[in-house]
Amino acid sequence: MLLQWLLNFQRRLAGGKTRLAGPITASDWAKLDARQAFSHIYRHRLWGGTGFYSGAGSHDPGIVTPYVDAIRTWAMGQGPLDAVDLGCGDFHVGAAVRPLFRDYVACDVVPDLIAHHQTGPHAGNVDFRCLDLARDPLPAGDVVFIRQVLQHLPNAMVQDLIPRLYAYRWLVLTEHLPSTPGFTLNLDKPIGPGIRLKIGSGIDLTAEPFLLRALEERVMCEVPQFGGLVRTTLYRLRP
Numbered sequence: 093m094l095l096q097w098l099l100n101f102q103r104r105l106a107g108g109k110t111r112l113a114g115p116i117t118a119s120d121w122a123k124l125d126a127r128q129a130f131s132h133i134y135r136h137r138l139w140g141g142t143g144f145y146s147g148a149g150s151h152d153p154g155i156v157t158p159y160v161d162a163i164r165t166w167a168m169g170q171g172p173l174d175a176v177d178l179g180c181g182d183f184h185v186g187a188a189v190r191p192l193f194r195d196y197v198a199c200d201v202v203p204d205l206i207a208h209h210q211t212g213p214h215a216g217n218v219d220f221r222c223l224d225l226a227r228d229p230l231p232a233g234d235v236v237f238i239r240q241v242l243q244h245l246p247n248a249m250v251q252d253l254i255p256r257l258y259a260y261r262w263l264v265l266t267e268h269l270p271s272t273p274g275f276t277l278n279l280d281k282p283i284g285p286g287i288r289l290k291i292g293s294g295i296d297l298t299a300e301p302f303l304l305r306a307l308e309e310r311v312m313c314e315v316p317q318f319g320g321l322v323r324t325t326l327y328r329l330r331p
């Protein structure tokens with residue numbers, strides 16, 4: 093606990109030094125690491141809302157309710173599971189699924205966001221940690237949730253995550269994808285608030301260049317948004 097607090101404090105100091113003033117251009121995004129990019133997004137409310145706000149995909153009941161229902165149906169058919177939530181954001185969605193699991197570790201790369209959660213209403217029964225999913229060791233658990241996170245990241249960061257996913261038995265991945273059949277998978281993009289939908293692409297972890305090996309795969313839910321589909325896929329990664 094003390095170690096995590098010290099780590100957050102050190103990261104918040106570092107975040108202050110790299111603070112970017114005002115709007116930034118498309119080419120600037122590529123120069124930022126994840127902590128800088130997403131701190132900037134929240135500070136300047138690039139996904140709208142007030143305070144820390146992770147965007148419509150985290151709040152629109154038409155998107156969130158089918159997701160929570162699908163996770164509940166699945167989780168109730170399992171024994172007790174420890175969950176890890178990578179890129180937990182404002183935790184509006186995380187809070188809805190948290191009661192379905194035993195231990196719950198919620199992680200994000202934005203130090204101020206995690207510090208906010210650590211003194212917030214869920215601090216007593218959620219272990220909030222600041223980490224970069226592309227670089228840092230990941231918490232142990234049975235199931236890892238990655239919801240509308242990878243769609244914002246360049247392929248190199250996604251690639252760095254892949255080998256470490258095999259530590260989990262289950263991966264529940266939510267990505268915003270084009271609804272047009274035969275779209276080009278996994279086109280690269282710079283880090284930032286936008287997603288691959290804008291370039292007619294979307295993430296499929298089992299395809300090139302990621303080639304995630306899953307023992308089972310099934311779509312848990314799929315909801316239309318912004319001319320695309322927000323799809324949640326369950327992967328079994330270990331027996």
Ligand SMILES: C[S@@+](CC[C@H](N)C(=O)[O-])C[C@H]1O[C@@H](n2cnc3c(N)ncnc32)[C@H](O)[C@@H]1O
Pocket residue numbers: 126130131146147149150178179180181182183184185186199200201202223224225226238239240241244245249
């Ligand atoms: C669009 S929000 C989604 C939040 C939440 N998963 C949800 O569905 O409501 C994406 C979140 O991923 C976090 N994120 C982005 N890159 C990350 C990284 N490399 N490591 C950890 N978190 C990251 C961002 O800070 C942001 O909070």
